[in-house]
Amino acid sequence: MRVIVMWYTSLENSTLQLIQALAKDGFVKSDPNSKRALTNLALAYDEVQGIIRLRKPLELLCDQKILDDMAFNIRPLVSKIDIHASIDSTNTHLMSCLKSETFHGHVCLAESQTSGRGRRGRAWISPFGRNVYMSVGWVLPLGLKPGGLSLTVGVEIVRLLRDMGVSDVSLKWPNDVLRITKGRSGKLAGILIELGAPTAKGTPLIIGVGLNVDLGVEALALIDQPYETLGEFKLSRNALVSGLLTRLLPALNNFSANGFRIQASEWGEVNFYADKEVQIVIGKDVIRGIDRGVDEYGNILIETEAGVKSFNAGEVSLRPI
Ligand code: BTN
Numbered sequence: 001m002r003v004i005v006m007w008y009t010s011l012e013n014s015t016l017q018l019i020q021a022l023a024k025d026g027f028v029k030s031d032p033n034s035k036r037a038l039t040n041l042a043l044a045y046d047e048v049q050g051i052i053r054l055r056k057p058l059e060l061l062c063d064q065k066i067l068d069d070m071a072f073n074i075r076p077l078v079s080k081i082d083i084h085a086s087i088d089s090t091n092t093h094l095m096s097c098l099k100s101e102t103f104h105g106h107v108c109l110a111e112s113q114t115s116g117r118g119r120r121g122r123a124w125i126s127p128f129g130r131n132v133y134m135s136v137g138w139v140l141p142l143g144l145k146p147g148g149l150s151l152t153v154g155v156e157i158v159r160l161l162r163d164m165g166v167s168d169v170s171l172k173w174p175n176d177v178l179r180i181t182k183g184r185s186g187k188l189a190g191i192l193i194e195l196g197a198p199t200a201k202g203t204p205l206i207i208g209v210g211l212n213v214d215l216g217v218e219a220l221a222l223i224d225q226p227y228e229t230l231g232e233f234k235l236s237r238n239a240l241v242s243g244l245l246t247r248l249l250p251a252l253n254n255f256s257a258n259g260f261r262i263q264a265s266e267w268g269e270v271n272f273y274a275d276k277e278v279q280i281v282i283g284k285d286v287i288r289g290i291d292r293g294v295d296e297y298g299n300i301l302i303e304t305e306a307g308v309k310s311f312n313a314g315e316v317s318l319r320p321i
Contacts, residue, residue: 011085015041019129023058027051041112041128056214058129061109062238069242077249079105086128088115090135091194091208097137098196098204105249106137109241116210118190124210125222132211132240138252139202146205148260148298149252150175150191150313153207155262156247157189158270164243166233170272173291173300174313177211178272179228185272186228188212207252209244213237264293277321278302280311288321 011019015037021028022043028034030052038045044055061083067075079102087093090108092115097103110133116124126133140146154175161169161177168180169188177189189211196204212229254261268274273291280287280302287309289302299310300318 010087012037016085019043019058019060022052022054023060026057027053043128056130059237060129061111061241065236065238066241066245069239071246074246074249077105077253078107078245079103080107082106082108084108084110086110086112086114089113089117089124089208090133091117091192091206094135094137094206095194095196103137103204104139107245108135108137109133117192117208118210119192124190124192125215126210127215130215131213132209132237132244134211134241134244135206135208136245136248136252138205138207138256140205141202141256142198142200144203144256144259146193146195146203148262148294149205149207149255150193151262151267151294151298152251152255152260153191153193153209153248155266155270156251157191157209157211157244160240160243160247161188161230164233164235164240166230171270172272173294173318174298179230180272181228184226186226188228188230207248209248211240211244213240260296260298262294262298267293273318273320279319279321280316281319282311282316291318 014033018028018034018037030047030050034052045052046055063081063083066081087110090110090113093108094106097106112128113126113133116126116133118124151174154171154177157177158169158171170178170180172178175191176187178185179188189209192208194206212227213235214231215229271291271293274293276291277288278291287302287304289304292301292303292308294300295310299312301308301310
């Protein structure tokens, strides 16, 4: 099947030309409008003898690179790729495409989000051209529950990053991707799965992934929790998107066929808190115990003094001791 590709931009033409020139050549002639545009996009630059250079190279998202790098047998799982220069939220955008023929396998990417959303009503800081903001539309067959899907997605993200040489990544149940450097853990990626109303075709899901590749200084100041990036790895965002799709789409296909199927040993390989003491917070109550992995529904298993108990991701949060 042919993949429909759309490029949307709400940027002014001059700004688009400016960032395209900077992405291609690395420099442009200085002028006040360009400087203003770069400041608005929070892209740090140096100006020397009338020439503007970005402090960090800029790689724009490119549908052709993404498709070329994607494993050949995975491409038929993509119905459409949208790339937005700026959008409120890729998840919100796909919510407005629920009824579209191409919803299943629709990949929405953005260079920046103005109202990026995280779990529990938090904002997802989404500066221009530095990270991955991606949502995938998927229709789950009727009768299949999405429980455990976010764990499946998280496991695939960790596997991809480890394959790409980032060995110090793990998952914090249910789906925070952490990077642990110098004994400190910070959030590297997050997953936001949202559901549409079921139809005769099945339950529409929007699987949103935010991955901090190289946040700028301004963005870092806005984040209210320990964060991490992939800064020193100098990974291509296009290669990261291809890699994510190459892993996530078959995993979604498997989920559609078989439901949640993660072996205890597979979860153990990525679980940051495996066999460590943790606390589970339920409203005002706190339960202490040992993290013993997950059950067949993706619920966390905690060994307490009263035996092993399971907890659902929607009800509780997991904290270190
Ligand atoms: C979390 O809080 O851990 C989930 C963060 C999910 C962020 C991604 S970025 C792409 C997609 N669009 C959004 O508005 N949110 C998700």
